[in-house]
Amino acid sequence: SSGINAEWPLRPGDLRNAITALCFKPNFEEAKAEFLPKLETRLGEIAKFIGAGPWVLGDKLTYLDFFGYEILQHLKALSPEHFNKESVLVEHEKRVRDLPNMKKWFESEGCTDKTYCINAPFAVWPGKPS
Secondary structure: OOOOOOOOOHHHHHHHHHHHHHHOOOOHHHHHHHHHHHHHHHHHHHHHHHOOOOEOOEOOOOHHHHHHHHHHHHHHHHOHHHHHOOHHHHHHHHHHHOOHHHHHHHHOOOOOOOOOOOOOOOOOOOOOOO
16 A cells, blocks of 8 residues: 555545435536546546555555445446556455455345445436446
């Protein structure tokens, strides 16, 4: 990790709030087009912060890895092409998903990863998995 930064816990949350606001806008597609360049910048900042990791705060797995994972999954759903440009984020996602209990959950019948909406179903873009 490039260092402990007090802003890290807020950054993904700020992005999540921005996505929520975006997804309820009547002009979603137009607003999304304006949002994506900012998203690319923010994803790059998060990737730079995680750096060599392997976890958000270096060698120690913390709640920030799970919090960040969830928010990053929302960003990935919104724009997989932007998420996938950042290999650090893709690698972090894999490390979280490969944790034994996480892997067990993702392979279980009860896993909602492929069925839940990110936003309320009445949002312009609910973020329903494809």
